[in-house]
Amino acid sequence: NAGVTQTPKFQVLKTGQSMTLQCAQDMNHEYMSWYRQDPGMGLRLIHYSVGAGITDQGEVPNGYNVSRSTTEDFPLRLLSAAPSQTSVYFCASSSGQATDTQYFGPGTRLTVL
Amino acid sequence: GQNIDQPTEMTATEGAIVQINCTYQTSGFNGLFWYQQHAGEAPTFLSYNVLDGLEEKGRFSSFLSRSKGYSYLLLKELQMKDSASYLCAVRERSTLGRLYFGRGTQLTVWP
Numbered sequence: 001n002a003g004v005t006q007t008p009k010f011q012v013l014k015t016g017q018s019m020t021l022q023c024a025q026d027m028n029h030e031y032m033s034w035y036r037q038d039p040g041m042g043l044r045l046i047h048y049s050v051g052a053g054i055t056d057q058g059e060v061p062n063g064y065n066v067s068r069s070t071t072e073d074f075p076l077r078l079l080s081a082a083p084s085q086t087s088v089y090f091c092a093s094s095s096g097q098a099t100d101t102q103y104f105g106p107g108t109r110l111t112v113l
Numbered sequence: 114g115q116n117i118d119q120p121t122e123m124t125a126t127e128g129a130i131v132q133i134n135c136t137y138q139t140s141g142f143n144g145l146f147w148y149q150q151h152a153g154e155a156p157t158f159l160s161y162n163v164l165d166g167l168e169e170k171g172r173f174s175s176f177l178s179r180s181k182g183y184s185y186l187l188l189k190e191l192q193m194k195d196s197a198s199y200l201c202a203v204r205e206r207s208t209l210g211r212l213y214f215g216r217g218t219q220l221t222v223w224p
Contacts, residue, residue: 033211040121042216043156043200058211090155099163101146102212104155 002026006091006105013081013112021076021108023091029103031096032074036060036087037107043090049074050096081112115139117215119201124221125191133186133218135201146212147175147186148200156200160186188220196222 007022025032033048035058045058049068063085065077074093078085088109092102116138125131137145144163148156162168162177162184174187188195198219202212 031211035214040216043202043214045211045213048211099144099161101158101161104157106155 004091004093004103004105006089006108008108009106010109011111013078013110015082015112017081019078019081021078021089021091021110023074023076023105024072025074025093025103026072027093027095027103028071029093029095030071031102032068032091032093033058033102034064034066034074034076035090035092036085037090038087046076046089078110083112086110086112115203115205115213117201117203117213119199119215119218121216122219122221124223126223127191127193129191130187130189131191131220133188133199133201133220135184135186135215137182137184137201137203137213137215139182139203139205139213141206142179142182142203143206144204145175145177145184146202146204147184148202150198150200150217152197159199191222193222193224196220 004025030051034046035043044060047066049055055066088107090107091105094100094102119135147159149159150156160175167176172189177184198217200217201215
């Protein structure tokens with residue numbers, strides 16, 4: 001049981017490049033989400049999904065796309081990277097049950113030059 | 114959006130007790146979570162409150178007052194390893210699974 005996994009751990013992009021951050025969970029969780037964390041800003045929700053085929057926007061969705069074709073995977077796509085997207089990205093999952101917490105992946109540290 | 118407020122920084126000494134407060138405003142409260150996050154790592158779950166009162170887990174306790182929109186995390190017998198950021202997060206009834214996070218309180222424990 002690996003929990004929530006994210007790849008890559010580190011990434012450097014040039015402005016305008018695109019890439020996909022991968023997230024997978026093996027806990028059969030319905031709810032998955034992507035956050036970005038910047039100094040002094042806490043965790044801000046980018047996109048989330050309540051099940052396969054269902055996604056919705058969070059607080060800061062601009063410049064990012066998601067899809068949820070399976071329960072296990074929830075990739076985050078940066079369409080055209082900008083320096084403002086330099087951040088640490090966390091993927092999280094939960095069962096969605098009332099008492100269940102969110103389980104976080106180890107994070108991806110992204111730098112856009 | 115939700116207004117979740119917690120102090121930015123706190124300091125304490127080893128062996129002491131520290132209380133980290135969190136206030137929130139939400140339209141349909143459905144639980145409050147506390148997470149611990151060490152530098153360079155992911156947040157990890159500490160505690161969950163949905164009813165008023167105190168939940169105790171070893172050295173850590175969390176309190177909730179729904180009528181006041183207030184929670185605190187109490188850390189006893191502080192150790193150096195407790196130096197971390199502590200995140201308060203609120204869940205609403207209308208948004209299944211979604212959490213709203215405060216900006217975190219950076220706790221530094223001195224020897």
